[in-house]
Amino acid sequence: MNAIFGIFLLTLMLITAIAVVRTRNLFVATTLMGIFSLLLAANFFLLDAADVALTEAAVGAGISTVLLLSALSLTAEQEKPGHRGRLLALAVVLVTTLALLHATLDSPRLGDIDAPVHQHVAPWYIENTPTAIDVPNIVTAVLASFRGYDTLGEVFVVFTAGIGVLFLLGHYPHKQAHKPHEGLRHYLIQRLVGRTVIPFILLFGFYVQFHGDFGPGGGFQAGALVAAGIILYALIEGTDRALNIIPKWLLNGMVAGGALLYGGVGIASMLMGGNFLDYSVLSSDPVAGQHLGILLIELGVGITVTGVLLSIFFAFASRKHF
Amino acid sequence: MYIAVALALVLTMGLALIRALLGPSVYDRVLAVNMMGTKTVLLLSVITFAFGRPDFLDLALAYALINFIGVLAVLEFFRKRPELDPENNPDHNAEGAE
Numbered sequence: 001m002n003a004i005f006g007i008f009l010l011t012l013m014l015i016t017a018i019a020v021v022r023t024r025n026l027f028v029a030t031t032l033m034g035i036f037s038l039l040l041a042a043n044f045f046l047l048d049a050a051d052v053a054l055t056e057a058a059v060g061a062g063i064s065t066v067l068l069l070s071a072l073s074l075t076a077e078q079e080k081p082g083h084r085g086r087l088l089a090l091a092v093v094l095v096t097t098l099a100l101l102h103a104t105l106d107s108p109r110l111g112d113i114d115a116p117v118h119q120h121v122a123p124w125y126i127e128n129t130p131t132a133i134d135v136p137n138i139v140t141a142v143l144a145s146f147r148g149y150d151t152l153g154e155v156f157v158v159f160t161a162g163i164g165v166l167f168l169l170g171h172y173p174h175k176q177a178h179k180p181h182e183g184l185r186h187y188l189i190q191r192l193v194g195r196t197v198i199p200f201i202l203l204f205g206f207y208v209q210f211h212g213d214f215g216p217g218g219g220f221q222a223g224a225l226v227a228a229g230i231i232l233y234a235l236i237e238g239t240d241r242a243l244n245i246i247p248k249w250l251l252n253g254m255v256a257g258g259a260l261l262y263g264g265v266g267i268a269s270m271l272m273g274g275n276f277l278d279y280s281v282l283s284s285d286p287v288a289g290q291h292l293g294i295l296l297i298e299l300g301v302g303i304t305v306t307g308v309l310l311s312i313f314f315a316f317a318s319r320k321h322f
Numbered sequence: 323m324y325i326a327v328a329l330a331l332v333l334t335m336g337l338a339l340i341r342a343l344l345g346p347s348v349y350d351r352v353l354a355v356n357m358m359g360t361k362t363v364l365l366l367s368v369i370t371f372a373f374g375r376p377d378f379l380d381l382a383l384a385y386a387l388i389n390f391i392g393v394l395a396v397l398e399f400f401r402k403r404p405e406l407d408p409e410n411n412p413d414h415n416a417e418g419a420e
Contacts, residue, residue, distance in 0.1 A: 001325060008332055012339055019343050027399075031351045034392055035342055038362045039335075041385075045366055050378050053366075057381060061359065062388035066395040073402050184398060193390065201387045208380075215377055225384065228391055235394045 006046050013039045024079045030068045037061050047110075050216035051139050054208070058224035063309055066231055070316035133290045135213040143218065144294040148277040152262055154220075155301055159259045162308030169315035183238035194236040201229035209302050213291070219298040223305025230306075231313050239317045251311045258304030265296045324372035331365045352396050359389040 016036045020029050037060030044053035108115035129141045143151050184190045202225075209222030234242035266277040274281035279293020335358060342354035366382040 005328065005332060008336075012336060015343070016339065027348065028345070028351060031355045031396075032342060034355045035339060035358045038358050038385075042362055042365055045369060045378070045381065048373075050381060054381050054384055057384045057388055061385065062391045065392040069395045069399045073399055077403075184394060184401070187397075190394060190397065194394065197387060197390055204384060204387060208384075215380055217380070221384075225388075228388055232391050232394065235391070235398050 002046055006043060009039050009043050009046070013043070024081070026072055026075075026077055026079055029079075030065065030072060033068065034061060034065050037064065051137075051218065051221070054216050054221045055224065058221055058228055062228040063224060063231065063313070066235070067313060067316060070313070074316070074319055132287070133294070134287045135291070135294070137213055137215060139216075140212050140218055140294065140298075144297055145277075145279060145290055148266075148279075148297065151297070151301070152266065152277065155259050155262050155304055158308050159255060159304055162255050162304075162311055165312050166315060169319070170311070183234065183241075184236050185238065191236055194232055198229050198232055201232065202226060205229060209298065210295070212298055213294060219301025220305055222298075223302040224309060226302070227306045227309035227313070230310055234313070234317065239314060243314060243318075246310065248314070251307050251314070254303050254307030255311060258300040258302065258307060261300035261303065262297045265293055265300070269293065324368055328365060328368045328372060331361050331368065335361045335365070348400075352393070356389070356393060359385065359392070363389070 013036060016032050016039065020032045020036065023029050023032070037056060041053045041056035041060060044050075044056055112118070125138055125142055125146065129135065129138045133141045133145050135141050184194075205222045205225035205228075208217035208225060209219060212218035212222070230242060230246060233245075265279070265282075269278050269281050270276050272281045277293075277297075280286035280289045282292050283289035338354045338357040338361065342351050342358070345351055363382045363385045366385065367379060370376050370378045370382070
């Protein structure tokens with residue numbers, strides 16, 4: 001049953017993807033990308049990957065549509081026809097596709113009990129999480145503690161990407177000469193619904209942040225949700241008011257501070273006699289130390305992700321048009 | 323029971339996708355995306371109960387909250403670029419995926 005739904009949703013995704021490539025109208029492409037993201041999230045959910053589906057919900061459905069539209073408002077609506085290098089691009093894509101298809105023939109079937117991951121990796125985590133870390137969501141235990149190095153790397157990737165975008169777009173004028181951006185605050189329905197929804201989005205973001213040990217979620221998802229709430233505020237009240245609440249220096253501090261907090265937890269555990277990112281030494285009880293460490297590094301992840309997403313949004317939104 | 327509902331929802335998503343692909347106007351597409359979002363929320367809720375994992379209902383909640391942002395972004399986009407709005411510019415025909 002699951003497979004039938006999966007195949008149906010994947011077929012819809014394929015159709016959407018082809019339509020995105022075929023259309024010359026960039027606005028249509030943006031809306032179709034929104035549909036693509038929704039279908040993708042439903043697929044993740046069918047595969048029982050709730051944490052990934054939550055990320056896709058926050059980033060794909062909410063923020064990337066906003067970012068694509070704000071980029072689109074700075075450029076033309078129609079894609080410029082370009083013919084050079086199309087055959088080369090097609091050839092590269094075809095070769096890559098065939099190589100990947102060939103590779104999937106060797107990979108074990110989905111859910112195969114003899115797959116290597118079910119032989120020694122997953123059982124080890126399932127066996128050791130209750131005693132060593134004692135959180136119900138094993139994904140959080142793996143992500144934040146067992147593979148804390150990888151997550152530190154991911155946070156620094158987000159951090160670096162944010163800095164890269166700000167280098168290109170970040171020099172927007174602080175006091176704008178043109179008339180302040182008013183947003184949608186004169187539209188009654190949008191304003192009322194938005195003002196009602198924003199507190200719930202923020203509350204849900206904090207819930208996902210601090211409840212990540214127990215249910216789906218964690219710093220990445222929470223960061224995207226909080227950023228989505230503030231972007232909603234900026235859309236309704238205008239970017240100028242939003243920048244008054246969260247000024248640029250605070251955003252820069254968040255971008256760097258979250259990554260610094262994550263690294264700082266690692267250094268602190270070294271100073272207290274453990275290995276880098278070994279949270280067990282943070283408290284007299286190893287399990288309590290793990291809980292404290294996970295809470296702190298998830299907070300660091302959330303702060304950096306919020307900071308980066310908001311910085312990118314404001315960098316686009318403070319330009320001339322949007 | 324849940325399976326029948328989920329099937330109906332997936333079929334509705336297919337119909338919404340057809341409308342999004344065919345257009346022809348921008349509003350058709352925006353409404354199709356909106357409908358797709360609503361159907362995704364419902365599909366996720368149904369699947370959580372079909373699988374017996376009601377704790378994953380969180381996700382459907384997140385979708386329901388986030389969906390609104392995309393619509394507002396589209397509104398803001400057309401407020402900023404009224405020349406792209408097909409209603410202000412009848413010659414402009416947003417043709418898409420044909």
